[in-house]
Amino acid sequence: MRQLLGILALLALLTACAQATDPAAGPLPSDPGPADGDSAVSSDLVQPVGGDLRIGEPWYLVGGMLESPVTGQVRLTFTAEDLLGEGPLNGYSTTYRSSDDGALELGEWAITAVGGPDAAMALERELLGLLSGVDGYTTVAGGELYLFDGDLNVLVYATTPPSDEPTITDETQAVALEIIGMRQAPARAVVEDAGLTFRVVSRDGTALAITEDYSVTRINASIVDGRVTETRIG
Numbered sequence: 001m002r003q004l005l006g007i008l009a010l011l012a013l014l015t016a017c018a019q020a021t022d023p024a025a026g027p028l029p030s031d032p033g034p035a036d037g038d039s040a041v042s043s044d045l046v047q048p049v050g051g052d053l054r055i056g057e058p059w060y061l062v063g064g065m066l067e068s069p070v071t072g073q074v075r076l077t078f079t080a081e082d083l084l085g086e087g088p089l090n091g092y093s094t095t096y097r098s099s100d101d102g103a104l105e106l107g108e109w110a111i112t113a114v115g116g117p118d119a120a121m122a123l124e125r126e127l128l129g130l131l132s133g134v135d136g137y138t139t140v141a142g143g144e145l146y147l148f149d150g151d152l153n154v155l156v157y158a159t160t161p162p163s164d165e166p167t168i169t170d171e172t173q174a175v176a177l178e179i180i181g182m183r184q185a186p187a188r189a190v191v192e193d194a195g196l197t198f199r200v201v202s203r204d205g206t207a208l209a210i211t212e213d214y215s216v217t218r219i220n221a222s223i224v225d226g227r228v229t230e231t232r233i234g
Contacts, residue, residue, distance in 0.1 A: 047102075047138060047151075048101075048102035048103070048104075048136030048137060048138055048146075048148045048151075049101065049102045049138050050098070050099065050100045050101055050102040050103075050137065050138065050139075051102075051137070051138055051139030051140065051145075052139050053078040053098060053137070053139065053145075054078065054139075054159070055078055055079060055080060056077065056078075056079060057077065057159070058075045058076070058077045059075065059076045059077070059078075059145045059157035059158065059159065060073055060074065060075055060157055060158055060159070060160060060161040060162065061074035061075070061076070061127070061155065061156075061157055061162075062144075062156050062157060062158045062162050062213045062214075062215065063155075063156045063211055063213020063214070064130065064147075064153070064154050064155035064156045064211060064213065065130060065152070065153075065154045065155070065211075066123070066126050066127070066130070066155075067126065068119065068122045068123035068126055069119075069123070070123065070162060071088065071119070071120070071123070072088055073086075073161045074086065074087055074088060074123075074127065076145075076157055078096070078098075081095060081096075082094065082095055082096070083095070083096045083106065085131070087123075087124045087127055087128070088116070088120035088121075088123055088124050089114045089115070089116045089120050089121065089124055090111055090112045090113065090114050090124060091111070091112050092109050092110065092111040092112070092128070092131075093109070093110050094106050094107045094108060094109045094110065095107035098137065102136050102137055102138055102148075103135065103136055104134060104135055104136055104137045104147070104148075105135070106131075106134060106135075109128075109131075109132075111128070127155075130147075130149065130154045130155055131147075131155070133149035133150075133154070134147045134148065134149055134154065134155070135148065135149060135150065136148035136149075136150075140192075140197050141192045141195060141196075141197070142191075142192070142195060142196045142197030142198075142215070142217045142218060143158055143159035143160070143195075143197070143217060144156060144157065144158050144159075144197055144215065144218070145157040145158070146211075153211055156211050156213045158215060167216060168216045168233050169216075171194065172194075172196060172216065172217065172219070172233055173233070175190060175191055175194050175196060175219065176219050176231040176232070176233055177231070178190060179191060179219070179221070179228050179231060180228050180229070180230070180231055181227060181228065181229075182227065182228050183226050183227050183228075184200070184221075184223055184226055184227070184228065187221065187228045191219050195217070196217050196218065196219055197215065197217055197218040197219065198218075198219055198221065199218055199219070199220050199221065200220075200221055200222075200223055201220040201221065201222060201232075202222040202223065203222075203223045203224075204223070204224055204225070205224070214234045215234065216233065216234070218233065218234065219231050219232075219233055220232050220233070220234065
């Protein structure tokens with residue numbers, strides 16, 4: 001409850017800063033909930049199962065349940081005891097405890113209070129609102145961190161910052177072609193051995209709920225009768 005109250009206090013302050021910066025500006029929109037059609041991500045890859053948090057190395061925000069576009073380098077870094085964040089405008093930190101099964105317990109946030117452009121403030125409001133509910137995580141070999149609120153995958157981070165011109169390598173394309181026709185488990189092993197991320201996006205003709213972020217190191221697979229029938233990168 002203290003954590004949530006701290007986030008709500010910051011959101012109110014950011015709104016006040018926006019109005020002070022631009023007297024003609026109205027209040028920021030209310031915090032969005034999950035987009036229409038969003039549900040627990042049911043791909044068997046994206047579940048809170050833990051993993052390597054890369055202590056001391058930054059994660060870069062690339063997507064999640066955000067309406068605002070991700071601009072610039074929005075970071076999270078896990079130290080031995082603290083979780084440090086850097087948003088479009090503000091820095092924030094908290095203590096945390098993680099477990100091997102993917103549970104993530106966050107303490108009370110300490111946050112700076114800097115105002116700025118409306119777009120940056122809107123993104124920061126959404127981001128902090130989602131972080132306030134985080135209680136689980138997964139990391140994958142392809143270099144991604146998934147944060148969860150219950151069984152909802154709400155934020156996605158990567159080991160490299162988002163690029164305006166992402167490039168798909170020939171090697172990634174070759175792996176995507178290679179696994180077509182393979183059974184799911186061997187296909188996943190081939191993808192992850194190549195340092196890429198494997199995600200199931202449909203099974204036996206039924207589309208699974210997935211996050212809308214884009215990654216040039218992720219191969220999305222359609223599975224029919226246990227075999228990969230189609231792949232796409234992103």
